Amino acid sequence: MGNTVILDNGASMIKVNTVDYEEPRVIPNAIIRGRTDRRNYVGDQVEQCTDFSSLYYRLPFERGFLTNWDVERTIWNRVFDNVLQTEPKESRLLITEPCFNLANIQEAYDQMIFEEYEFASCYRTIAPELCTFNDVALLFGDRPGSIPDCALIVDSGYSFTHIVPFFKGRPVSKAIRRINVGGKLLTNQLKEIVSFRYYDMMEETHIINQVKEECCYVSQDVYGDLDICKKPYQKNSIVQEYVLPDYINTYRGHVRPKQTRQAAMSRQQQDAEQILTMNNERFMIPEILMHPSDIGIQQAGLAEAITQSVNACEPEMHGLLYSNIVLVGGNTLFEGYCERITNDLQMMVPSEYDVRVAQPPSPTDYAWAGGQRFVALSSKSDLQKKFVQRREYLEYGSEICRRKFGTL
Structure with a gap:
């Protein structure tokens, strides 16, 4: 037997490498077409x-x-x-698959x-x-x-938020909860708000995703932060100015230090830089995770869904x-995410329980x-029991996979 390939096949990013390496390669799970060069970029390209x-x-x-196997095949070939x-x-x-994956999609995986x-x-x-195989106690x-x-x-x-309880290494199926809010929805929501208030950026998914990652945070006091956002610019500690890239002189946007605003204005806006002002958007976008009903999704927020699962x-x-x-996944990287969930849970959970919430140093690779x-x-021998051999599949088909892997 050769090497073991570990493929965390996320909807946005693929985390993949052979077991000998300490860290995975992180590759976009997409084929991306450029506007100017009309070239298709596959994965890491x-x-x-x-x-x-x-x-x-x-x-x-x-x-x-996973519904478009032609695209996935092209990306996997590249990988x-x-x-x-x-x-x-x-x-x-x-390889990883989504929670509650459909049977016909599972068969397509095996095939x-x-x-x-x-x-x-x-x-x-x-x-x-897979997360439970780590040294969770160390966190x-x-x-x-x-x-x-x-x-x-x-x-x-990227697509969903799942709360999955485990008992002795096995998921408790009846207690798994899904919230239909993920990184994609947050980025799309920010695109709509920015396009309504400032510039039309409905086609600028990549740029808006960068803005979200660099500017947004999870508020510990939403109403207090909203009051701060109403203050004049110099007294507003939340407002940020994001300088958009022009792809001539700059290839990545950045947050402009606040103290340079007056100097920039006196130099004719630093050669007419395009500025995106981020005020209450900074925390109201991640707030959707805590209260999906804010945008009409009639589901529990994160803390409430955790209590429902337990x-x-x-x-x-x-x-x-x-x-x-x-806490794992890309949205965990929002500043204040762990603290907010901890605080919200402590208000909901009976006092006799000790609430401990942790996130690993690299939650996307966990x-x-x-x-x-x-x-x-x-x-x-353990690996032999867990893994389905190709000869077993050729003899029994996907039925052997269902028996060995189980279903949620």
Whole structure:
């Protein structure tokens, strides 16, 4: 058996590498077409792009499910042939899929992996389950290596946010909760607000996503921050000016230091820079995660959904779940995200429970790291039991995958 490829196949980003490496390669899970050069950039080729205005994205995922296999095949070809330079026939594959994945899509996964790429063996699971193979106790300052009986993974990614409780390493299916809010919705919402208030940027997904990542934060006091936003510019500690790239002199936007505003105005706006003023948008966009009803999504916010998930488990598990909450996914990178969830939970959870919320240093790579640890700590016989061999698939079809991998 050759190497083991760990592929965390996210709807926005692919985290992939062989198990021998310490960190994954992070690659856009998209084919991106440039406006000026009319070139298609597949996955990591987007690094060669010099003009990110009005990019056209072709995504394999739609509403959180892998539906466009032609696009995904092209991206995987690029990953296996050029990025990893690995031979699938001599490798085993550990791959993630979405929670509540549809049966026909699961069969398409198996067909693509075993028939198209001919991997020697495969294990397909959800990203939150891989997270539990990490040393979760270390995040809370507990004794390293101690494995908690219960853990609750909050995975807030591109398409959805999932709350997944685990008992002895297995997800509690009846208690999994999904919020239909992810990074894509937040970016689209910011595009609409900016286009309504300032410039028409409905086609500028890449730029607005950068603005979101650099300017937005999770407020600890929404009404207090809204009051600050009403103050004059010099007394407003929240407002920021984001300098948009022109793709001639600058290729990436940046937040302009506030004290330079008067100097910039006196120099004719520094050669007519295009400025995007970010005021209450900075915290009201991530606030959708906490209150989806603000934009008409009739679902619970993050803290409330966590309590619903815990309450759906057996009563004796509640205390352990509340004391082992791990935040992962791209939205975890918002400043103040962990603190806000902790504060909101402490107001909702009965006082006899100890609420502990932690996020790993690299929350977007945590599932990949868990997969690496799972392979490294498993014996050869354990891997043999977990992974489906290609000869088994050719004999029994996707039925053997359903039996070995299980379904939520």
